[in-house]
Amino acid sequence: MNDILELLEARREQHLREVVELVAIPSVSAKPERAGEIRRCAEHVASLLRSAGISRVELFPTPGNPIVYAERLGAAGPTVLVYGHYDVQPEDPVELWETPPFQATVRDGDLYGRGAVDDKGQMFIHIAVARAFLERRGKLPVNLKFLLEGEEEVGSPNLEPFVAAHKELLKADVVVVSDTGMLQKGMPSICHGLRGLAYFELVVDGPGNDLHSGSFGGAIPNPANVLCQMIASLKDSAGRVTIPGFYDDVVPLRPEERAALAALPFQEEEFRATTGSPALAGEEGFTTLERIWARPTLDVNGLWGGYQGEGAKTVLPARAGAKFSTRLVANQDPGKISRLVEKHLRSIAPPGVSLEFRQLSGGKPFLCPFDHPYIQAAKRALEEGFGRPAVFIREGGSIPFVATISELLGVPCVLLGFGLPDEHSHAPNERLHLENFYGGIRSIARYYDALAGI
């Protein structure tokens, strides 16, 4: 194993440079005008894979962004399917970045840039490791397949059809994903649960035009007031979602799970400080970790309506809207939740407004047993790679693909993620802690090696 680890160690600077090059391509999937950059990024990733010595590299078109598929087979060990994504979140609000979002910059041991941690830097780890094996040994310890998509940040609309149509191509013994985080600095983690997502847009339509608030105020329903009332009514004073049926399919936390969560060295005050929020708050009767890992929730992601410029404009807005989303837990289904949300909103809309409602994205939650040998091997690889004990955690975010592929291919998913909770993955100043980047490279190398022996 030392041959590989030494080569990887010698390449630290090169690896960093290669991630900077990936970040430099603004592959923002939420912005249609960036389609060209998405394409360029897919081609760049493909050429990285080719130059790593992966024999088959192919761009599969989809109705949206292309999927980069690659494979190097012929090993005696099991087949590993690596999932990652080369698209990134929008950079807005761009004025809050300390350095330009697409010019990745190292400061104090962190690499700052959009996609540094989510997921370009982490996806790259697997490419670097495969290259090192092929260069030093001429072969890989496992059969390796790469499935790298360009639509994760918009809910992976084209991934499920692709996987369903290419089950044979994607056949594997285990799926490995590096797109999650560690519990805290110095604590390598294996994630065995992810929340799902159902993301909505609601527009409340009222008068035909913006109206003078003096001439008409008081006599017609104001769509912005109605929007606030409707959104406010979706949660009660205990922080519970009020939509009928919303909790019906939630798998409750078992007492032993609650005890395991409580035993984790989770620093609540440190977590709060990370958010910059003056206080933590959430659903009554649950701890903070339970709230973010094992309970569904409903949050507004965007609000708009009427006059947002400087000064005072006395209008009644013709319409107002919100983007909001529910994070889901096993076994809530995003499609079913979407129907419940829409039905409820329509039932509470007052006369005098009309609603436009649509689901913008969705993904199933994921929960997996952690006594599987592939997962136990991952724990050892992490502990060797970082020289520290590893823990089992869940993650509040969503990777819709994980539940989908696990279901479609009938194999376990192992989530080995190297992000940290304060790395602003969907906000300005996204970053990747470089120690975890290099620790991740060592751990993944050891993991591939270990899988060959199972």
Place this chain on the structure above:
Amino acid sequence: MNDILELLEARREQHLREVVELVAIPSVSAKPERAGEIRRCAEHVASLLRSAGISRVELFPTPGNPIVYAERLGAAGPTVLVYGHYDVQPEDPVELWETPPFQATVRDGDLYGRGAVDDKGQMFIHIAVARAFLERRGKLPVNLKFLLEGEEEVGSPNLEPFVAAHKELLKADVVVVSDTGMLQKGMPSICHGLRGLAYFELVVDGPGNDLHSGSFGGAIPNPANVLCQMIASLKDSAGRVTIPGFYDDVVPLRPEERAALAALPFQEEEFRATTGSPALAGEEGFTTLERIWARPTLDVNGLWGGYQGEGAKTVLPARAGAKFSTRLVANQDPGKISRLVEKHLRSIAPPGVSLEFRQLSGGKPFLCPFDHPYIQAAKRALEEGFGRPAVFIREGGSIPFVATISELLGVPCVLLGFGLPDEHSHAPNERLHLENFYGGIRSIARYYDALAGI
């Protein structure tokens, strides 16, 4: 009188052209970058007054936009102070205008353009009438003073100090204002009541950055959800404002006033169709006219927060904000209401957020007896100018100056307005019905003439 009316009639085309020239100057007072246009508009108005033969025309600087003052004295009749404003509302959202907001265009008997009715077109009526008298007779039937400001659309912050400091200059027997509307087409109206205004901005601040809604959703107060809850709670299910003390100073409608309002030929369905709103709604226990003329209300004017772009961005916004305003009725005081609103908001803000609150503008409500001889003369002038019976109405909008000057100078205010309810005065496609423009010119000419005989 026929000499004047004939001259005015012969000048129809010229009058229209002159209003188009006024509209062409984008004097938007809410936008600091338009300060140059404001200045240009003030100078244009001054030169119109000078060329009309008004002997003294002066621009008075203020800490904000200049006030145009003009006077022509020496008549035997009483002194009339004409108030108007040369600033206009912002043109946003500009993409909804059918023709460019600052290129006034005639379609189907209406002049479309920002400021056409509010207030450039109406203000111009008085200049045109004065010019006709001076040209034809060499003198005016009354002493005439003009007070034309450039900050009406941002709450007239510098007008009260100016009036207080120039009481002698502005001394008059009656103030005449053409900045209101007629009840409906073909029904000339005198307005004897205006609502006041207190306009606020509320920002709810939460986490230090936008946060990933998966990693943190459920564990911290979401400022956008909190904003919706706070705004929603400001009105109850009966449409009443819930802020303690809000209604304390409201002068209740007397039974005879309610009967007079009910007797007006108000077409509720036509009013609804004008708004484009699918239904009317408001405070329980009051009619539509009572709701817009004689009851205070609270409306959201603008909402913002989080991601407003295309697609789905899964963030918890760091902050969210609303512009909202209360329309006030006699004897509510905007300063007192502002204190009540802020105190209440701070009392209901949940832990984990901080509030920024400020009042952006305000103006007192106005209510005046309609048996004064100057008001009775106005009724006759309107009936002659339009050839139809005139009615007494109120107006839901605010002209903060009216209450202020009436109080400071101790004289009645006569509100002779020629707008119509569906003229989009604060919205895209603002317009002025040309029949009312020409009828207004005839009526004001007759009114000045009649005042000379009182």
